Amino acid sequence: MEDIEDLLAGGGGGAPPGFRLPVATAVGVNLKHKKKNITFQDSLKDYTTAKIPGTQSDSEYMAGQLSAFGYHLSENQDEADLWLINTCTVKSPSQSAMDTLIAKCKSAKKPLVVAGCVPQGSRDLKELDGVSIVGVQQIDRVVEVVEETLKGHEVRLLTRKTLPALDLPKVRKNKFVEILPINVGCLGACTYCKTKHARGHLGSYTVDSLVGRVRTVIADGVKEIWLSSEDTGAYGRDIGVNLPILLNSLVAELPSDGSTMLRIGMTNPPYILEHLKEIAEILSHPCVYSFLHVPVQSGSDGILSAMNREYTVGEFRKVVDTLIELVPGMQIATDIICGFPGETDEDFEETVNLIKDYKLSQVHISQFYPRPGTPAARMKKVSSNVVKKRSRELTTIFESFTPYVGMEGKIERIWITDIATDGSHLVGHTKGYIQVLVLGPESLLGTSAIVKITSIGRWSVFGDVIEVLTQNITSRENRGDKYSECSNPNKICCSNEAETCACELTSSCGQTEEKIFSVSRDDQIPGEYISQNLIGWLLRKRKNNSQRTIKKELVLESDEKEGTSSRANEWVLVDKALLVGMLTSFLTIIAVFLYLWSRDFHSYN
Incomplete structure (x- = not known):
């Protein structure tokens, strides 16, 4: 077994294998020669709702550094050249999940790096034999460990006296x-x-x-x-x-x-x-x-x-x-x-x-x-x-608690930052961090909006977007419109009712998460939003058209009150396409009918 510090000793000319280059330089070093596929997969399935804030942050920093060095991050374990599992555990079931992943990786004969709390707190686990390790305070050196592991070295890097820098390259799972x-x-x-x-x-x-x-x-x-x-x-x-x-x-x-x-x-x-x-x-x-x-x-x-x-x-x-x-x-x-x-x-x-x-x-x-x-x-x-x-x-x-009862009809300001697991709704949160699901285009991600709560569920509520807030708070206050109380820094726009979003708990190492990171040769920009699935995308697009129509009606009503003019029956592109398709089908049917009638008529004569 080799410690990475030992790998630095006696190096020949140039930078030794474990040498840590400054971040600004590292981003471009030998980029065209890099490299391998690294799989970035969460064994507990949902990275964005992970319960361990520290682990999420560590994962994003490690992903950022690997990406900056030209590695491709993938969720496909089979195509990966190396697996990197990030762990945080205080509970036996979670460590068991990690053990299963390690066994699966070893059976696939893939190079493996394990990071996080498990190896740091239990470095003598037999499951970690023959595995490279990155400690919780050594995440800024993950590239070194990955590269040495790909060369066939077993590396353990666990001791540090200073905190990792906050300005390391980072790939956010949610860019907002x-x-x-x-x-x-x-x-x-x-x-x-x-x-x-x-x-x-x-x-x-x-x-x-x-x-x-x-x-x-x-x-x-x-x-x-x-x-x-x-x-x-x-x-x-x-x-x-x-x-x-x-x-x-x-x-x-x-x-x-x-x-x-x-x-x-x-x-x-x-x-x-x-x-x-x-x-x-x-x-x-x-x-x-x-x-x-x-x-x-x-x-x-x-x-x-x-x-x-x-x-x-x-x-x-x-x-x-x-x-x-x-x-x-x-x-x-x-x-x-x-x-x-x-x-x-x-x-x-x-x-x-x-x-x-x-x-x-x-x-x-x-x-x-x-x-x-x-x-x-x-x-x-x-x-x-x-x-x-x-x-x-x-x-x-x-x-048995019903914390959302009474929220129907309330007007709330929300901040929209994610896509729901159903692929159709967007996820926003109120000032009190109540989860609100709304229908709308993905362009609403990263915005704040005024919504009306339409119905409630056990873990979240549903709302309709009334207005997307695109203007500065001060200008909205000067306008004196009916939503200014949600923007006034001296007032709070939120419900006094209880909220719930149990799946969004963020606790310390009292919960557990294991992740696998994969690396590949192809360049990729991680963190971009992709539709969850085709069905969800189609549903969302169709529902968005209905929502845009409602929004236009609201705008028209507002414009009429202010004495401005607008086109009252503006059609969206999808509606136009549907109408053209219907007309084309109708004309085709008529043409076929006339052709058959003409042929029968001539045969009769």
Whole structure:
């Protein structure tokens, strides 16, 4: 086995194989000689809704560097010259998924690189024998590891004392969303978690470096910035600043027209308690989503103590109550672990009561799984049947909530950044981060719009686009139109009803994700939007035409009120094509009929 640092020793003339070139130079180095296919595939199927913000950001940075060096990123495992699996795990099922991928790759005789929390926190796993490894703080050197692995070397790169740069090349899975890591590691020592093992002690990026990154991504056209961290609330404690200082600096960089929104990442209760009012003020800002993920894990103080969570249920309640009171339309997500060692029926009942009290619209419910090397793995376990029963019971209770009731007919401002999995709808979010599905052309991606909520579902609501906001907030306010309250920086346009979007939870390493990256010779620009499927595309186009007709009617009505003139019956291209086709068919039928009649007539005579 070789360490990459050993590969640097005694190199001949020129740059040795593992030499790390500056990014500006690296982009063009030997590009025409590159290279191979690398497959970029998520073993948990949906990269964009992954629960681990840190892992998503790492994946995008690695993809960017590989792409900048001329590698082709592919989801086709068979055509790949190398597989790269990015992992983040605190749970056994997720590590099992990784093990399956590794076995599949080895059986296919493909070169393999494994990155992320699993190899960093459990480098002695037998499954990792013969596999190259990139540590969580070494993602800026992924190209070196890939190239050495393709040469047949086994490389392990795990130790680092400085944070990777924020300005590395990056391929965003969603070009409108920037996942911005503000710190790595954590200050906690939860007895069930391996985050500390994998990502180490807290390491925060400076305020200036993060402000600079925000300026850059806004100039790139990003419309949502997700702050990513194992624990956002702990930010800055290692460098003498705190989260409110950072957030105020970042908010000052956001466009005043509300075209780019900030989403604050997961924060544990201990580190937000002392800044509650300041955080509430920031969450009330019109360019910040009124949404926060605050994991509680259990409703029992006894279990929280066994977990070493460093807060009480009362303190969690204080966080939730204060934010709901001070932030209009505030929405909070949380996590629950069922069946932690020592959990009694009484402990579980306290958790049930907590969830019933708040009826939070987003609750991620998981079963306890012991992680090797953690204190909880040595504790006396609750029967697996009991754990499953409690998980099912709590899930049933949570799914009985109807948080969207009463939203029908409401007017909301949303930010549209994605295509729904059905291939027909676009996905937007309200100020409170309620997921709204609308019909419209893909050109609406990256825009903000005013919608009317037409119907509700369990996990999202549906709306009709009334107006696409293309003008500056100030000019809209000066116009004094009926939507100005949604744009006024001193007012919040959002529903006071509860929201839900359980599939959009973003937590720390408490969840798991494994990805495979593939590399290929052909040049490709990753991150471009492609229609999900032909059927969805056709459905969306046809529905879009109907929507455009409705929108034109609204515009005509508005223009008439203002004394302007418009063409009242403008047809869209598809309608014209259909009409021409119908007329052509009709004339063809008549011609055939006349021909047959003429032939029969002459035969009769």
